[in-house]
Amino acid sequence: MPKEGIDLKARDDILRFQEMEHLLGLFLDLGVTKVRITGGEPFVRKGLPDFLIRINQYEKLETINLTTNAYFLEDTIPLFQKIKSGSINISLDSLKRDVFYKITRRDDFERVWNSIDKILLTDLNVKLNMVVLKGVNDNEIVDFAMLAKSNKVEVRFIEQMPFNGGHFSNDTLSAEEIIKTLQNSFPEMIEHLKMCSTARIFEIPGFRGKVGIIAGHSRTFCSTCSRLRLTPDGTFKTCLYDHGDVNLKDMLRSGKSDQEIKTAIRDAVSKRAKDGFESEQRTQQIIHFSKNHLSMAQIGG
Known part of the structure; x- marks a missing residue:
């Protein structure tokens, strides 16, 4: 989240749960089998647990996956044990309380870590x-990797991207x-070679878990990426760097048929850029990242 915050949208400007369920049904008809709920923090939105139970x-739909900052995680662990959970991706950028505060501007490290500690005891x-x-x-980096030694967890390191709410440094590692x-x-x-994964996965002898690297900035995984993204306001994106030319919420509310919406989805996918660099070039003709401070809170991780 940028330090200055983001322009909040009116309730009517974002997808209702019923609309998300309807669109999910269309995507499933088109062959999608996995859904990931992202944010911002998904559990900020009231009614999310009931939504997950319904789409379950x-x-x-084979798996329901979630990306979370773990602030609300402890109370939701029983929910994930009841539904078709795929992976629970937890955003955690430091194991040090002061650095955690510097990055998140929230003094909640103990609460977050206690939740992580509890979910690592489950089979999720x-x-x-x-x-x-x-x-x-x-x-x-090494301290994070060591978490995979005694825990069955995949620790993933992500290149800094232009959507981090304001650059912490000019140089990307x-x-x-x-x-x-x-x-x-x-x-x-x-x-460990894994098809259709955005992460390069590595095994370390003697470790229960694995480590992964996601080249989100250098975009070396684009040729195998099969992800599609729907933002809170209904914008359909075929790439994280894509501006999005189709708004499925507007199509729904204007009375477009399911077939028309499916056709729009197929057309957008058929025009997908060859990689994230081409997507970024297309987008920069319309909007410039550095001037608008786009963040994952607006795009979805």
Whole structure:
């Protein structure tokens, strides 16, 4: 979230739960089998648990996944044990209280870590996402990786991207530099090939969990990316860097048929850029990231 905050949208300007359920049904008809609820923090929105329970009944939906900052996580663990949970991705950028505060501007590290501690005791598939900020938390890379030694967790290191709410540093620590840091401490680290994954996954002998690297800035995974994104205001994006030319909320509310909406989805996917760089070039003709401070709170992680 940018320090100055973002322009809040009126309630009528964002998708209602019923509309999200309707659109999800259309995506399932088109072959989607996995959904991820992101944010901002998803559980800020009232009614989310009931929404998850309802979409859990969709027969074609194989897994429900969530990205969260873990602030509300402790109370929702029983919910995830009841639904078709895929992965619970937890955003945590530091293991140090003062650095956590610097990044989040919230003094909630103990609450967040206690929730993480509890969910690691379950059989749920947990991933910890750390955005590596050069000169801020990059000295914690090995400490984060060590969390995978005794815990069945996937610790993932993410390149700093233009959507972090305002740059902490001008220099991005590349995926290759992060891998080199890990290899210096874990020379026996072995890459585990996984198809259609945005992360490069590595196994370390003797570790219960794994480590992963997501090259979100250098975008080396674009050729295998199959993700589609729907923002809170209904904008349909085929890439994180995509501006989005189709608004599915507006189509729904203007009375467009399900077939017309499916056609619009197919057309957008058919025009998908070859990679994130092309998407960014298209977008910069319309809007400039650095001037508008777009953040994951607006786009969805």
